[in-house]
Amino acid sequence: MPHPQNDRPSSDIYLGEGERTDLIGPDGLPQVHLVEQVYDGEVVLRFCDDASGELMTAEARRLTAAGIWAGKLRGRNHYADAARRADLRPGRRLVLVRQSDNPHDAHAVAVTAAGSNEVIGFIDKAKARQLAKQLDGGVNLSVVSLAGTGPGVACGSITYAAAMPEVIAHITGLRPNTAARPAHWA
Structure with a gap:
């Protein structure tokens, strides 16, 4: 059950684009964690x-600088049936599948649910270029669902976060006691 939320405007609970551009802490890990938020009646991770304590969207550029790639999967209409069969609830593990032979994009990175070989969507082209370079270099990346069903x-949108396994373990773990209270909590 998500924590009760306040009704503050989003401009008061989201970190501004120019604020706090360096998220890396002294331990080398990003000073962010995933928290539950109710959005359009659904629980998502932010x-x-x-x-x-301010929230950040998955598309925030500062996340990429911290070694976290996040965003919405593309091709949801084409892969709707596979997405309906998969467990894509927030916090569930996903898998990146490099498709260097994809006729539409040599840097294509598909995504499947853990334990499945059915594609549920693709990483957008800009992030796929970066992730393809990592995957082609033998870097192991973990992926977690931030929004899905x-x-x-039926799944209207799937949002993901990908990073090194230790970063995913960190951001999905418990927030430190010293962390600021999430701005959207009542």
């Missing part, structure tokens, strides 16, 4: 700045 439920 990035929360440990220092301010459970098996048997």
